[in-house]
Amino acid sequence: MNLLSNPDRPSEYVPQNITVIGAGAWGSAIAFLLNQNHHQVQIWSRQSEVPLSAMVADSDVIISAVSIKGVRAIATQLQTANLRPDVILVSATKGLEPATLATPSQIWRSLLPVYPLVVLSGPNLSKEIMAGQPTATVVASEHPHAAQLVQNIFASRNFRVYTNPDPIGVELGGTLKNVIAIAVGACDGLNLGTNAKSALITRSLIEIIRVGVFFGAQPETFWGLSGLGDLLATCNSSLSRNYQVGYAIAQGKSLEAAIASTVGTAEGVNTAHVLMEICDRAQISVPVSRYVHRLLRGEITLQQAVEGLMDRDLKAESLQEHS
Ligand SMILES: NC(=O)C1=CN([C@@H]2O[C@H](COP(=O)(O)OP(=O)(O)OC[C@H]3O[C@@H](n4cnc5c(N)ncnc54)[C@H](O)[C@@H]3O)[C@@H](O)[C@H]2O)C=CC1
Numbered sequence: 001m002n003l004l005s006n007p008d009r010p011s012e013y014v015p016q017n018i019t020v021i022g023a024g025a026w027g028s029a030i031a032f033l034l035n036q037n038h039h040q041v042q043i044w045s046r047q048s049e050v051p052l053s054a055m056v057a058d059s060d061v062i063i064s065a066v067s068i069k070g071v072r073a074i075a076t077q078l079q080t081a082n083l084r085p086d087v088i089l090v091s092a093t094k095g096l097e098p099a100t101l102a103t104p105s106q107i108w109r110s111l112l113p114v115y116p117l118v119v120l121s122g123p124n125l126s127k128e129i130m131a132g133q134p135t136a137t138v139v140a141s142e143h144p145h146a147a148q149l150v151q152n153i154f155a156s157r158n159f160r161v162y163t164n165p166d167p168i169g170v171e172l173g174g175t176l177k178n179v180i181a182i183a184v185g186a187c188d189g190l191n192l193g194t195n196a197k198s199a200l201i202t203r204s205l206i207e208i209i210r211v212g213v214f215f216g217a218q219p220e221t222f223w224g225l226s227g228l229g230d231l232l233a234t235c236n237s238s239l240s241r242n243y244q245v246g247y248a249i250a251q252g253k254s255l256e257a258a259i260a261s262t263v264g265t266a267e268g269v270n271t272a273h274v275l276m277e278i279c280d281r282a283q284i285s286v287p288v289s290r291y292v293h294r295l296l297r298g299e300i301t302l303q304q305a306v307e308g309l310m311d312r313d314l315k316a317e318s319l320q321e322h323s
């Protein structure tokens with residue numbers, strides 16, 4: 001595929017020096033997309049022999065695609081690196097930090113506040129991207145020029161990129177749907193049917209929006225690719241690791257066995273615990289996520305979770321619920 005044949009690409013576009021941090025499934029897919037667009041791409045991982053600080057010295061763009069447990073360590077290393085003054089940072093992680101309850105972008109902003117930060121999130125199952133299947137994503141930033149630059153470096157015939165001015169909303173859409181994918185995987189594993197699955201996804205979107213609004217996000221962001229879009233992708237695909245964990249639990253596996261049988265990181269397990277701490281403190285009603293959390297902690301069985309959700313008080317279909 002020829003990058004220059006993309007009619008949307010501005011004429012002043014030039015290939016960039018890009019470092020991708022993280023050589024897991026997502027970092028590899030990101031590097032694959034950028035290589036297809038003829039950028040100078042290097043991947044850094046904990047196994048690399050070159051120190052991260054040396055590798056990023058000439059980078060125009062640095063993209064972090066590590067799991068949440070690595071984000072703070074990576075950002076801390078970059079604090080003392082000799083970064084280009086105009087470097088753009090991109091966060092592609094979907095998770096929440098247990099110790100601080102922070103999102104990845106909040107960690108990046110707190111440690112490296114002077115550089116423009118872009119959040120990349122959307123319905124982006126890495127295996128489909130690696131297979132060249134058509135995909136869309138969102139790049140969100142408070143710095144429109146940075147979002148546009150990242151849009152341009154990624155955009156291709158197979159990868160359509162939208163900008164968005166609500167980074168926290170875009171980030172939370174991708175992060176919180178992982179908890180719901182565990183619920184929907186369990187729903188499918190129990191063969192509860194399409195009505196149940198549809199109800200779970202739809203009611204979950206409302207609770208995701210409640211949390212998003214608490215973080216200062218725009219509700220309409222969650223109707224887009226990084227909210228509803230990623231919910232649909234992750235809850236409808238056995239490629240999703242989070243879905244796989246829920247499905248395996250419904251097959252009778254313990255959480256430990258479900259995680260062990262899943263290749264790669266299922267962030268939703270950790271996210272469920274952190275999310276509950278946030279929602280308990282802020283009194284946000286997230287019934288589906290709460291049942292997932294209790295299930296993962298072994299406090300209830302899957303059958304009790306299903307019954308508990310169906311037995312809740314009758315109410316209006318409202319976003320405003322606070323109980
Ligand atoms: N695989 C996918 O389809 C997508 C994944 N994501 C998100 O990207 C993140 C990474 O996911 P995957 O690559 O799929 O997981 P993975 O399990 O395949 O890879 C995780 C990566 O994080 C690195 N890492 C973990 N802990 C670290 C630490 N303490 N210090 C430095 N590096 C560390 C690992 O070395 C590895 O490179 C997750 O937050 C995930 O939710 C987002 C979109 C799509």
Ligand SMILES: O=C(CO)COP(=O)(O)O
Nearest residue numbers: 122123124125240241242
């Ligand atoms: O975020 C993803 C797709 O957008 C990947 O989902 P899993 O982490 O559940 O595999």
